[in-house]
Amino acid sequence: MxxxxxxxxxxxxxxxxxxxxxxxxxxxxxxxxxxxxxxxxxxxxxxxxxxxxxxxxxxxxxxxxxxxxxxxxxxxxxxxxxxxxxxxxxxxxxxxxxxxxxxxxxxxxxxxxxxxxxxxxxxxxxxxxxxxxxxxxxxxxxxxxxxxxxxxxxxxxxxxxxxxxxxxxxxxxxxxxxxxxxxxxxxxxxxxxxxxxxxxxxxxxxxxxxxxxxxxxxxxxxxxxxxxxxxxxxxxxxxPREPLTQDFIKTATGIDDALVKINRQDVVKRLGANDRLVFLRYAGTAADEPLLNAIYRQYEVSSNILYANIEILDDTPVGEMIVVLSGQQVSSALSAIEAADVSVSILKGGQ
Ligand SMILES: Nc1ncnc2c1ncn2[C@@H]1O[C@H](COP(=O)(O)OP(=O)(O)OP(=O)(O)O)[C@@H](O)[C@H]1O
Ligand SMILES: [Mg+2]
CATH class of the missing domain: 3.40.50.300 (P-loop containing nucleotide triphosphate hydrolases)
Structure with missing residues (x-):
């Protein structure tokens, strides 16, 4: 080397x-x-x-x-x-x-x-x-x-x-x-x-x-x-693994501003027992929308996209989304999404 x-x-x-x-x-x-x-x-x-x-x-x-x-x-x-x-x-x-x-x-x-x-x-x-x-x-x-x-x-x-x-x-x-x-x-x-x-x-x-x-x-x-x-x-x-790194990245993607607005929305204020507000991040095309849609169909969950952003870093798309996922099998759907190499953070719901 x-x-x-x-x-x-x-x-x-x-x-x-x-x-x-x-x-x-x-x-x-x-x-x-x-x-x-x-x-x-x-x-x-x-x-x-x-x-x-x-x-x-x-x-x-x-x-x-x-x-x-x-x-x-x-x-x-x-x-x-x-x-x-x-x-x-x-x-x-x-x-x-x-x-x-x-x-x-x-x-x-x-x-x-x-x-x-x-x-x-x-x-x-x-x-x-x-x-x-x-x-x-x-x-x-x-x-x-x-x-x-x-x-x-x-x-x-x-x-x-x-x-x-x-x-x-x-x-x-x-x-x-x-x-x-x-x-x-x-x-x-x-x-x-x-x-x-x-x-x-x-x-x-x-x-x-x-x-x-x-x-x-x-x-x-x-x-x-x-x-x-x-x-x-x-x-x-x-x-990003460390909380500080995550903070720095949020300032660069404008996701903090988006979250403030999202938290004011009615769908987010009134999450039901089968609803989750989640943040998804993926790199590359493997985990793009068609794949997510297939998972939503399989687990019969519906999604409401509140924020989405795709950027090209080093010729690779990096996507970020904040969505409300709803359905009886929402937990299984989230596991399947994670298994597809999408990073998942639950921002609200499911406690
Ligand atoms: N010559 C010096 N004598 C004593 N302390 C120092 C000296 N130079 C730096 N420090 C201290 O070392 C620490 C690191 O300082 P440094 O300037 O490397 O930080 P920095 O990350 O560059 O910060 P900034 O973004 O404000 O420039 C600070 O606590 C600073 O007070
Ligand atoms: Mg300095």
Whole structure:
């Protein structure tokens, strides 16, 4: 098997403040493959930023091992020399929520600054800066200062700067959190494009599951310093195991809003003994409507669909439905549905 481009093994990171010990990252292991757009989600304080800062050793772990491009960056035995570390760090670009541009320098100068240690000639550097600004679609604004640029444009400068030393990895720490939805989409499209064009591996910290759904292929969920769930976006969206993961997914599918409305409906307020309000989720076409209809017929249950949503993730349809199922054999029908690889949660009825 191919070796992951980033491999974190049993990473612990703690901070000591006065007499208090803060365990920001606890025994986290994660492998990220070349070409992944890898999402890391979690609430504020979960340890996301601290964890990704260990990838380029901006944050030295308390314990564990960091391997990048097959080379051990850090473990108890290996401690790269400052010069080597600086060299290796250039293989990893980083962008942030607040862009971190130098306000006294133009877009061009901000990007050029990242090349100050490069061996390129002066002319080659200038050419490289032009290419980078072109790559992020900002050639016309090269001589503007950050104050003259919109948020999206500033983030483009920051991306060009992050790519100046041809990194194989780009870490994005909430890089779209300060942008409006339309600009967010444009920046995400740019990152996706760079991932395809340059084979760039992207590590994407976000608290928005929608972003994960839009561009990531894998995702890890962090809570209180631990990694609680990890998998392909399809796996996580079609079969989330942890309550926190389920919460995150609900915010991305709008199902929470739907539930509020559904709970107000008369059919739901007055469920009979043979009625169940259920949430069904399935991935792939195996368990689509014809199959469900066959089960309903077999067990003589009727269904009233209150909410349905199908999305294509990784070329696979993932369907979600909230339905009221009614009939004497409703429990058997639900077992048959579950046996057909549909995840079933009973939201109401049957107690
Ligand atoms: N340099 C530091 N010194 C002390 N505590 C720190 C330091 N950096 C982070 N922490 C603590 O570690 C924990 C994890 O912080 P971290 O910034 O990694 O969270 P996060 O998931 O990135 O949150 P957010 O979504 O708000 O950015 C928090 O409790 C934070 O207060
Ligand atoms: Mg953070």
């Amino acid at each position: 191919r070796e992951p481009i980033i491999q974190l093994d049993h990473i612990d990171i703690s901070f000591h403040q006065k007499k208090r010990k803060i365990e920001a990252v606890k025994d986290v292991s994660v492998a990220i493959n070349q070409g992944d757009i890898y999402g890391i989600v979690g609430y504020s304080g979960a340890g996301k930023s601290t964890l990704v800062r260990a990838i380029n050793l901006l944050q030295i772990p308390t314990a564990g091992r960091v391997k990048v491009s097959g080379q051990t960056f850090f473990d108890r035995k290996v401690n790269l020399k400052a010069g080597d570390l600086r060299q290796k760090r250039r293989e990893i670009g980083m962008i942030f929520q607040h862009f971190n541009l130098m306000t006294q320098k133009t877009a061009r100068q901000n990007v050029a600054f990242a090349l100050r240690h490069s061996d390129l000639s002066k002319e080659a550097k200038a050419e490289k800066v032009d290419e980078l600004l072109e790559l992020v679609g900002l050639s016309e604004r090269a001589d503007n200062y950050p104050a003259q640029l919109s948020g999206g444009q500033k983030q483009r400068v920051a991306i060009a700067r992050a790519l100046a030393n041809d990194p194989k990895i780009l870490i994005s720490d909430e890089s779209t959190s300060a942008l409006d939805p339309k600009t967010t989409k444009q920046i995400l499209a740019l990152l996706q494009d760079l991932n395809k064009k340059l084979g760039l591996t992207v590590v994407m910290i976000t608290h928005e599951m929608q972003i994960v759904k839009d561009i990531c292929n894998r995702v890890a969920v962090m809570q209180n310093g631990s990694l609680i769930e990890e998998g392909t976006v399809l796996e996580i969206f079609s079969n």
